[in-house]
Amino acid sequence: MKTVILDARRLLCPMPVIRVQDRLADLEPGTRLVAYCTDPGALIDIPAWCRINGHHIVETRTEGDDYIVVLEVGRGGNDRSI
Amino acid sequence: MTRQVKAVALISGGLDSLLAVKVVQDQGVHVEGINFFTGFCVEGHTHAIRKKEKAKPKRNNALWVAEQLGIKLHILDIIEEYKEVVFNPKHGYGANLNPCLDCKVFMVRKAHEWIERNGFDFIITGEVVGQRPMSQRRDTMPVVSRESGADDLLLRPLSARNLPETRPEREGWVSRDRLYGFSGRSRKPQMELAQRFGFDDYAQPAGGCCFLTDANYSSKLADLWRFRGAKAYEIDDIMLLKVGRHLRPRPNFKVIIAREEGEGRFLQGYRKQFVNLETVSHPGPLALIDGEASEEDIQLAARLVARYSKGRGDDRVELQVSGRDGVSHRLAVVPLSADEVPESWHL
Ligand code: SF4
Numbered sequence: 001m002k003t004v005i006l007d008a009r010r011l012l013c014p015m016p017v018i019r020v021q022d023r024l025a026d027l028e029p030g031t032r033l034v035a036y037c038t039d040p041g042a043l044i045d046i047p048a049w050c051r052i053n054g055h056h057i058v059e060t061r062t063e064g065d066d067y068i069v070v071l072e073v074g075r076g077g078n079d080r081s082i
Numbered sequence: 083m084t085r086q087v088k089a090v091a092l093i094s095g096g097l098d099s100l101l102a103v104k105v106v107q108d109q110g111v112h113v114e115g116i117n118f119f120t121g122f123c124v125e126g127h128t129h130a131i132r133k134k135e136k137a138k139p140k141r142n143n144a145l146w147v148a149e150q151l152g153i154k155l156h157i158l159d160i161i162e163e164y165k166e167v168v169f170n171p172k173h174g175y176g177a178n179l180n181p182c183l184d185c186k187v188f189m190v191r192k193a194h195e196w197i198e199r200n201g202f203d204f205i206i207t208g209e210v211v212g213q214r215p216m217s218q219r220r221d222t223m224p225v226v227s228r229e230s231g232a233d234d235l236l237l238r239p240l241s242a243r244n245l246p247e248t249r250p251e252r253e254g255w256v257s258r259d260r261l262y263g264f265s266g267r268s269r270k271p272q273m274e275l276a277q278r279f280g281f282d283d284y285a286q287p288a289g290g291c292c293f294l295t296d297a298n299y300s301s302k303l304a305d306l307w308r309f310r311g312a313k314a315y316e317i318d319d320i321m322l323l324k325v326g327r328h329l330r331p332r333p334n335f336k337v338i339i340a341r342e343e344g345e346g347r348f349l350q351g352y353r354k355q356f357v358n359l360e361t362v363s364h365p366g367p368l369a370l371i372d373g374e375a376s377e378e379d380i381q382l383a384a385r386l387v388a389r390y391s392k393g394r395g396d397d398r399v400e401l402q403v404s405g406r407d408g409v410s411h412r413l414a415v416v417p418l419s420a421d422e423v424p425e426s427w428h429l
Contacts, residue, residue, distance in 0.1 A: 010351055012321060013142060014117075014119055014123075014142060014144075014145075017157055018119060018158075021156070041142070044141060045142045045145060049145055052153065053154050
């Protein structure tokens, strides 16, 4: 399974969500994306954005100062329109 | 088979856009949302500033609204393009530096471009005639339709019956009878409709959807423009205006002082971009110096920061001063007294 890393550190919400959204636009369903963020809001906002746009949250965790969201690009939920 | 009609809605996260979408969804239209991030939005981005222990992070209301409605939400970063709206609003500013009418025109124009690119049929907003003093008046609402280029593809479901018929109504994509005729500043009709739809946990932003409607924020932005000699900002500038105490002791620099631990942590992230000061002999806040400061200015800034530390009553407070290059040195100062900090320094 392909895994892509996204560095969204030092960005404040909703920028990490926007970065995730824009990065997902090029990824095939089933791809894993690991987003590293420093805004704790990302742990709420990225999963919420994924739920409404048809992607799956695999895991959310904290490591030191990083808030990490692991998600899988959904089938058909991938929006290439923007 | 009949074609599925599709609309895109401007979602701010407030009650009006929530209701406007629901009204249209109930008529069988497929709706998706767009939310614009200008950098000034009240939503989100205050998570990081708060104290960790207290951090029950605030939800992003635009995402929450989309989830309630079961619609997709596209969040568009318009930080760069939006600057022109803030710098030169054709229709001027509202009570503060809020260019509401130009802002609405801009957002509806972006939504119009979006529907053309994505094959959607029309645009929905939660606007209500007479609700807001600048962008939602009977005479300015047609300006938004016209200047955005959306014209009669812009439907305001909550106020449609007070406005000329739009194309979605003429084409029968929605029925005018099932739209509303709300007007005025009262929120009662919206609250009743929310109750009817079973929504009870919605956001009710007081002044507007962004910091530009806030007098204190606007005065700090005006100060930034005045002392930089031009209307200009970067995203970090406008984020920093939301954080800390801002004091300008001299025209060439201002000091941003954290008010609590969460703000201190947030300002830590800017230590490589600004000369920064931290008390070492006493507990105290982290502070950044914005501008070009001489040795003498740094001395003054240090005395000011010492005033906001636990050593304010002592004769001597020691601080660590760090440059953008990370090189630091110690400085011992006498804290400024209350009388030595004139009101005019506070932005
Ligand atoms: S309050 Fe801010 S975001 Fe809302 S219309 Fe006015 S300028 Fe635009």
